[in-house]
Amino acid sequence: MxxxxxxxxxxxxxxxxxxxxxxxxxxxxxxxxxxxxxxxxxxxxxxxxxxxxxxxxxxxxxxxxxxxxxxxxxxxxxxxxxxxxxxxxxxxxxxxxxxxxxxxxxxxxxxxxxxxxxxxxxxxxxxxxxxxxxxxxxxxxxxxxxxxxxxxxxxxxxxxxxxxxxxxxxxxxxxxxxxxxxxxxxxxxxxxxxxxxxxxxxxxxxxxxxxxxxxxxxxxxxxxxxxxxxxxxxxxxxxxAGALPGPDAAPGTGDAAEPVGPRGGTRAVRASGRVDVVDRRTEQAHVVLGLPGLSRNDERRWALGVLSTALGGGMSSRLFQEIREKRGLAYSTYAYTSGFADCGLFGVYAGCRPAQVPDVVRICRDELDRVVRHGLTDEEVRRSVGQLSGSTVLGLEDTGALMHRMGKSELCWGEQLSVDDLLARIAAVTPDDVRAVARDVLGARPSLSALGPFTDRQESRLREALA
CATH class of the missing domain: 3.30.830.10 (Metalloenzyme, LuxS/M16 peptidase-like)
Known part of the structure; x- marks a missing residue:
């Protein structure tokens, strides 16, 4: 609109x-x-x-x-x-x-x-x-x-x-x-x-x-x-509009009204290992492999951001290299995190031909398992910290982005972090932090959502790839 x-x-x-x-x-x-x-x-x-x-x-x-x-x-x-x-x-x-x-x-x-x-x-x-x-x-x-x-x-x-x-x-x-x-x-x-x-x-x-x-x-x-x-x-x-006392109102008018604070609470995401497949007559199949993530108030979210960047945040990321560059199985693939007040999601997306989906899902799962077992290399962490830091600053180069950050920060956290604060939080992430959050978030069995024109055999292979 x-x-x-x-x-x-x-x-x-x-x-x-x-x-x-x-x-x-x-x-x-x-x-x-x-x-x-x-x-x-x-x-x-x-x-x-x-x-x-x-x-x-x-x-x-x-x-x-x-x-x-x-x-x-x-x-x-x-x-x-x-x-x-x-x-x-x-x-x-x-x-x-x-x-x-x-x-x-x-x-x-x-x-x-x-x-x-x-x-x-x-x-x-x-x-x-x-x-x-x-x-x-x-x-x-x-x-x-x-x-x-x-x-x-x-x-x-x-x-x-x-x-x-x-x-x-x-x-x-x-x-x-x-x-x-x-x-x-x-x-x-x-x-x-x-x-x-x-x-x-x-x-x-x-x-x-x-x-x-x-x-x-x-x-x-x-x-x-x-x-x-x-x-x-x-x-x-x-x-x-009558929504607030006027500027000439008597002192103290309206002072009892307190702003509503950030959301709180705890919520459990559904158990891992679910598979939902929707038949749709499309040229490509689209899949998301994922797990419960972290809430936006969890201090580990900085490490999870670095992990997500290393796995699927750019052309040098593991998933892009393994799925697109080395094997040519997909045009678009990436990882992302979504944090809510009381829970979160971690997801890996790929769009590819239906026949390629089982292989793509298997590669994604193998990479997640590999990171859980061995973590990222020090070089991957360094590169991802730099990428995340740079994209954070570049993303604030227009007034719309600044307006957005202020509003979301006030509603979600009740505070405003400076650019230096943001960069310091990202820079403080260590390989050990990433290994720990990988075990915590990626260690469970992932769930899968897939949409496309799958044959019965392709759908069966897809479910096998997640088993």
Missing amino acids: TRTPRTTTARHSAERRAVARTHAPATAAVGGEPVRRTVLPGGLRVLTERVPTVRSVTFGIWARVGSRDETPALNGATHYLEHLLFKGTERRSALDISAAVDAVGGEMNAFTAKEFTCYYARVLDSDLPLAIDVVCDMLTGSVIDPSEVESERGVILEEIAMTEDDPGDCVHDLFAATMFGDSPLGRPVLGTVDTVNALTRDRIARFYRRHYDPTHLVVTAAGNVDHDTVVREVHAAFAR
């Missing part, structure tokens, strides 16, 4: 008193100047990172709600709501929203994940008031018009169909279901045709009111911004 904004340029002297209950610089700089953080009355958090050498700003609002917050009957509601917030407010029609940022050459978008949702706009620094006004209006003033609910239902069903036509995406949804079963983390973010068709305007509206309270929201802005100005304008926009 790509959408757009409109502005308010009025400045009131009262806004300069912004009424922040907490206004403290974060300890970290993540690319520009130190990240600054303010908590407004009512529990709304505002974080900014100033990068004075650019002329753009990416402004975003993060909601602490994702598909894992849905009941089975509400599967797809978070994503459906993401669409509907672009469809009109008390002040703007859907066309007003979409035309405003187009008029200044900006871009606007949103995405839904399993544990959060983000709405953002990237504009010139001079057009930041426009982005703030429109995005805040969308988040606080959506009317969720019944006619728009019905028209957007068709759009979402088309999006589901589009995803079904991409087996490379589908296999990852299948792997989540293999590992998490019929639980919120195992269900697709988009929902299914049946659940989307069953969602009503009233159910979506209740979901909106329950999860878009200011205490569940985080505002982030990165680029050529002034923190105090962003705070004033965000405060004014939320106050105008």
Whole structure:
């Protein structure tokens, strides 16, 4: 989805008193100047990172709600709501929203994940008031018009169909279901045709009111911004909608509202060794071999990141060399980790001809077993630490990436790590750390999800390769 904004340029002297209950610089700089953080009355958090050498700003609002917050009957509601917030407010029609940022050459978008949702706009620094006004209006003033609910239902069903036509995406949804079963983390973010068709305007509206309270929201802005100005304008926009006490409110108004903290808890992923095969008439077969991983709060995640990079993070990685370079069995293969609040996944993906799948799976499993038994070489660890360090820094070279990191860090960890802190955590990983995490994570029997046009014999060979 790509959408757009409109502005308010009025400045009131009262806004300069912004009424922040907490206004403290974060300890970290993540690319520009130190990240600054303010908590407004009512529990709304505002974080900014100033990068004075650019002329753009990416402004975003993060909601602490994702598909894992849905009941089975509400599967797809978070994503459906993401669409509907672009469809009109008390002040703007859907066309007003979409035309405003187009008029200044900006871009606007949103995405839904399993544990959060983000709405953002990237504009010139001079057009930041426009982005703030429109995005805040969308988040606080959506009317969720019944006619728009019905028209957007068709759009979402088309999006589901589009995803079904991409087996490379589908296999990852299948792997989540293999590992998490019929639980919120195992269900697709988009929902299914049946659940989307069953969602009503009233159910979506209740979901909106329950999860878009200011205490569940985080505002982030990165680029050529002034923190105090962003705070004033965000405060004014939320106050105008009645979502926060106004700048002229009596001292102490709204101070009782505390921001909702990071998710916690413990959750067990399903037992290893499951095999799910889906027949699909595709040219390639797509497979994910994987195991339960680590939660995003586990300190071993740094070592697991190095291990994942060495196994399948680049052209020099073990899996790329063994599967593609030496044997020519696949065009694309890689390893990845996914960390949630209370659990995680480690996966290896490959796309290849159906007849090659058993060999590819066997090679993947052999490499995992080899790392469990012998670990990585010192050279592999050194190279992977360097690769991970470089990609981390290069990935923060634009305002969108900085905005994303601030929002996710605040929601997921409640802190901001500087680039130097990140690099130090990666550099501290040793071969012994990698050997230990390999034994802990990769030592169990892996599960497998496969999608493609398998014959009975190919499917049998595939299951044998995992036995």
